[in-house]
Amino acid sequence: MHDIMIRGGLVYDGLDPVPQQLDIAIKDGLIQAMAANLTADAKVVISADGAIVAPAWVDIHTHYDGQVTWDSEMNPSASHGVGTIVMGNCGVGFAPVPKGGEQDLIDLMEGVEDIPGSALHEGMPWGAWETYGEYLDLLETKTYA
Secondary structure (H helix, E strand, C coil): CEEEEEEEEEECCCCCCCCEEEEEEEECCEEEEEECCCCCCEEEEEECCCCEECCCEEECCCCCCCHHHCCCCCCCCHHHCEEEECCCCCCCCCCCCCCCCHHHHHHHHHHHCCCCHHHHHHHCCCCCCCCHHHHHHHHHCCCCC
């Protein structure tokens, strides 16, 4: 028995340019089968009739370098179906930052990325990292939607 069955949705799987009306069987968080009219049983059945079913999107250009330290839901991206984000692709970021260099980065991001300085000043846990590795270590401690 599967954990979840999504029935009758119009599936855009990223492999075929033409969407297909399919059922999707999921067990232990993994897709086990995708086919029209699956006969397998599931603990939870979700009707997707009239709905589009698609994998989470990848946003390849974000400005979440600061927001990622305080927003576990990464709004508005998560609510729009984004499951993976790419950060640091503008050539600037919040690491490395030497002690006392925080305001320089806030000023830079406020000017270049139009991120409000007050949000960065109040929202980021300044002092929790200096090196890029320490910044990544901090992000590893976070839980995201």
